[in-house]
Amino acid sequence: MSTHLNQAALEQLFINARSHSAWQARPVGDDIVQQLFxxxxxxxxxANCSPARLVFVRSEAAKAKLRPCLAEGNVEKTMSAPLTVIIAMDMRFYEHLPRLFPHADARSWFEGNDAAIEATAMRNSTLQGGYLMLAARALGLDCGPMSGFDSAAVDAAFFPEGHVKSNFLVNLGYGDASKLFPRSPRFDFADVCQIL
Structure with missing residues (x-):
């Protein structure tokens, strides 16, 4: 774990990577989807809680189900993306902790504690969505994360059982770099960081 990634890898994952809204007409195959996961x-x-639940929306039928849930500004870029991932969170994630975290009775930390369940599911499913985007970039894909959608509508359409809730969406594919805006500014270290 002590090997420093080379500059090309850092550029692909962070420095040159951009959020895309326009896509090349290139499919994302099942093998890549599996590798992402x-x-x-x-x-x-x-506690290895792994609350993220992923729905990979690719078929015309699935896109038709997602379309009315999207904010107007997100419709075209999502419908034209080869793949859209619904990053969701299982509010019953703790039921799997005896398998995923057998070192302690971690399930008891959450049973009956709605505030802990909600905070843990949101925090960790968001982390997992970030990991998914880095994995996508590592595999040569571009990403377009977004939160402009009706989460209740997405939940009703894709998670009718009721205990899985949508967090955010990520369009995936091979971006059309000719449609990118200039990169927006970023903070400098001294603006937002302290070393104490």
């Missing part, structure tokens, strides 16, 4: 699942979550 296999990489994402290895990254850390608290």
């Amino acid at each position: 296999e990489l994402m699942k290895m990254a850390p979550t608290s």
